[in-house]
Amino acid sequence: MPSLAVTLGELQLANPILSASGTFGHGLEMEQFAPPERLGGLVSKTVTLRPRPGNPAPRIHETEAGFLNSIGLENRGLETYLAETLPEVAGADTRIFCNIGGESPEEYARLAALLDERSEIDALEINLSCPNVQGGRLPFSTDPALAERCVRAVREATSKPIFAKLSPNVSRIAELAVAVEQGGADGITAVNTLLGMQVDWRSGKPGLATVMGGYSGQGIKPVALRCAWECVQAVSIPVLGCGGIADADDVLEFLAVGCAAVQVGTASFSDPGLLGHLAADLAARLEAAGLESIAQVRGSLERHLSAK
Amino acid sequence: MPRPPEDSRSQTAEVISVESLGADGVLLRVRPQEPLPRLRGARFFMLRREDRLSPAIPRPFSLYDQAGDELVFLIKLLGRGTRALGDMQPGARLRLIGPLGNGWPTFTPAQPLVMLAGGIGSVPFLVGIADALREGVAAEDMTMIYGAATAAQLFEFERFAALGVRVLAATDDGSRGFAGHALECLAVEQEEGRIPPDAWLYACGPGPMLAAVERLSRNTGVPAWLSLEELMGCGVGICNGCPVPTRPEGPLGAWNNAKCCVEGPVFSTDAIQIAEN
Numbered sequence: 400m401p402s403l404a405v406t407l408g409e410l411q412l413a414n415p416i417l418s419a420s421g422t423f424g425h426g427l428e429m430e431q432f433a434p435p436e437r438l439g440g441l442v443s444k445t446v447t448l449r450p451r452p453g454n455p456a457p458r459i460h461e462t463e464a465g466f467l468n469s470i471g472l473e474n475r476g477l478e479t480y481l482a483e484t485l486p487e488v489a490g491a492d493t494r495i496f497c498n499i500g501g502e503s504p505e506e507y508a509r510l511a512a513l514l515d516e517r518s519e520i521d522a523l524e525i526n527l528s529c530p531n532v533q534g535g536r537l538p539f540s541t542d543p544a545l546a547e548r549c550v551r552a553v554r555e556a557t558s559k560p561i562f563a564k565l566s567p568n569v570s571r572i573a574e575l576a577v578a579v580e581q582g583g584a585d586g587i588t589a590v591n592t593l594l595g596m597q598v599d600w601r602s603g604k605p606g607l608a609t610v611m612g613g614y615s616g617q618g619i620k621p622v623a624l625r626c627a628w629e630c631v632q633a634v635s636i637p638v639l640g641c642g643g644i645a646d647a648d649d650v651l652e653f654l655a656v657g658c659a660a661v662q663v664g665t666a667s668f669s670d671p672g673l674l675g676h677l678a679a680d681l682a683a684r685l686e687a688a689g690l691e692s693i694a695q696v697r698g699s700l701e702r703h704l705s706a707k
Numbered sequence: 708m709p710r711p712p713e714d715s716r717s718q719t720a721e722v723i724s725v726e727s728l729g730a731d732g733v734l735l736r737v738r739p740q741e742p743l744p745r746l747r748g749a750r751f752f753m754l755r756r757e758d759r760l761s762p763a764i765p766r767p768f769s770l771y772d773q774a775g776d777e778l779v780f781l782i783k784l785l786g787r788g789t790r791a792l793g794d795m796q797p798g799a800r801l802r803l804i805g806p807l808g809n810g811w812p813t814f815t816p817a818q819p820l821v822m823l824a825g826g827i828g829s830v831p832f833l834v835g836i837a838d839a840l841r842e843g844v845a846a847e848d849m850t851m852i853y854g855a856a857t858a859a860q861l862f863e864f865e866r867f868a869a870l871g872v873r874v875l876a877a878t879d880d881g882s883r884g885f886a887g888h889a890l891e892c893l894a895v896e897q898e899e900g901r902i903p904p905d906a907w908l909y910a911c912g913p914g915p916m917l918a919a920v921e922r923l924s925r926n927t928g929v930p931a932w933l934s935l936e937e938l939m940g941c942g943v944g945i946c947n948g949c950p951v952p953t954r955p956e957g958p959l960g961a962w963n964n965a966k967c968c969v970e971g972p973v974f975s976t977d978a979i980q981i982a983e984n
Contacts, residue, residue, distance in 0.1 A: 421946070422941075422945060422946070423945060424708060424944070424945050425708055426708060428708055428709075428710045428711070428943070428944055428945060429711075429943070429945065431710075431711065431713065431715070431716075432711075432715075432716075432717050432943070452963045452964070453947060453950065453964070456937070456938075456949075456950055457938055458938075458947065458948050458950065459938050459939075459940045459946065459948035460938075461762055461763060461764055461787075461788070463760075463761050464760050464761055464763055465763050466763055466764050466940065468940065468946065468948060470946070470947045470948065473947045473950070473964075475962065483708075484708065616763045616764075617760055617763065618763075665763070665764070667941070667945070668764050668765070668940050668941040668945070668946060669755060669757075669763060669764060669765060669802065670717050670757075670802055670804070671711075671717050671804060671941065671943050671945075672716075672717035672718075
């Protein structure tokens with residue numbers, strides 16, 4: 400069996416496959432379809448300090464090769480997460496990443512401080528890049544100085560590993576990657592959804608009540624792969640690739656551009672059982688290629704380019 | 708957090724047949740890889756073709772019928788997702804996620820009831836009527852009012868009529884049965900004493916019809932359950948794409964909305980608020 404184990408800084412993962420935030424529940428809601436121990440890590444839906452009712456319906460709209468969402472970070476807030484969800488996930492034999500969302504560096508820091516005390520959590524993922532709040536302005540993931548401040552505030556509030564989730568909706572994602580590394584991030588998740596929209600030309604009615612939303616799914620993979628690669632080149636901390644991954648070949652493409660691990664999102668809606676067998680699929684793919692470890696694939700793009 | 712039902716699975720199913728019904732309907736018959744036990748009416752499955760990139764996400768369909776180890780779906784062709792399913796060939800496989808949702812609540816023996824179907828909203832009643840009969844509701848205590856725009860859209864009317872309960876047709880254009888909406892038909896039936904005024908209501912159909920049933924139930928105090936259809940991304944309680952506004956004073960009032968997929972699709976009208984008062 401090829402080795403799938405990966406190391407992200409001080410974190411050991413059984414395999415490089417994580418669930419992407421918002422596509423796998425807060426806790427163990429998906430365990431009957433995809434047992435958590437088959438994942439390298441489970442990333443929670445974004446938790447905010449106070450409960451958020453979410454955006455009006457329609458919140459989802461399918462487009463070609465993916466879909467648009469504008470959920471608006473609906474969640475019951477940190478208090479409920481701490482009291483109900485965390486005790487539930489404590490027994491899961493995988494790494495638990497808690498994804499947090501805030502409206503100021505201070506709010507991110509407060510969340511991080513309150514979560515720092517909980518041993519069930521292995522790492523924090525800072526959602527700097529939800530397009531469905533604050534009118535899609537994405538303040539924390541488009542302004543490098545603000546992104547750095549946010550990450551630094553979290554860094555000072557917790558000793559847990561922190562991963563900053565970046566947005567593809569920027570001109571030069573490498574600048575954001577460098578900023579969050581300087582702020583003290585232990586890793587980067589690249590990327591969140593692309594801003595998109597849909598309209599019915601007959602009625603003029605938008606596909607989403609908020610008009611704009613986040614586009615995800617297989618259609619965004621080339622963009623996500625490019626963003627991940629730009630981040631890999633710009634920083635020395637591990638990059639988790641995310642965007643349009645639906646099978647083992649997609650996983651390997653993100654590893655080839657230098658990602659340390661990946662996150663799988665929308666594909667879990669097409670088949671909630673996908674993450675129950677994706678790591679095994681990956682091992683089979685490597686074995687069929689005569690490879691012993693994912694380390695042999697990681698960074699193959701760079702090796703190819705420099706050999707030229 | 709509400710979880711998907713314990714008996715739900717993600718598996719594939721083989722297409723046995725696809726049969727056209729009327730102008731825009733198909734009967735899709737599939738055989739799941741793992742056979743399923745008898746299921747309650749108004750439970751649903753997410754279906755998706757896996758042989759193409761689009762549609763990317765599965766679509767929810769209420770169970771129409773079970774025959775041996777086959778599941779039958781009655782699908783109205785509306786957009787890309789339904790057309791993709793309607794184009795499938797026997798022998799092809801599709802993704803089948805379910806059974807999902809709660810289904811109709813357990814029926815109460817000796818309680819007269821009315822099943823109100825609007826167009827393709829008839830689907831969850833074929834099994835639902837059988838459930839009610841099995842659970843002790845007398846055939847003479849049950850009426851189904853099956854409404855549609857025209858007679859051609861009363862999909863499989865004769866099958867419902869053959870279940871042994873009274874089934875009335877109501878068409879907007881008067882091409883079959885009562886000329887008017889299902890709820891107007893109900894009012895006439897009640898006025899003329901053929902349906903008791905305290906009959907409980909079970910409804911599935913277009914949004915405006917369900918909102919009208921909610922208002923009726925609110926005004927008369929008669930219990931009513933609505934089987935809702937919402938856009939769904941996942942069907943298993945994860946994506947938060949199918950919110951249904953809750954009534955603050957109702958049983959689900961602790962949160963501003965319920966998830967149609969895992970807390971429904973059947974809701975009692977004291978739990979939710981879909982009508983704009």
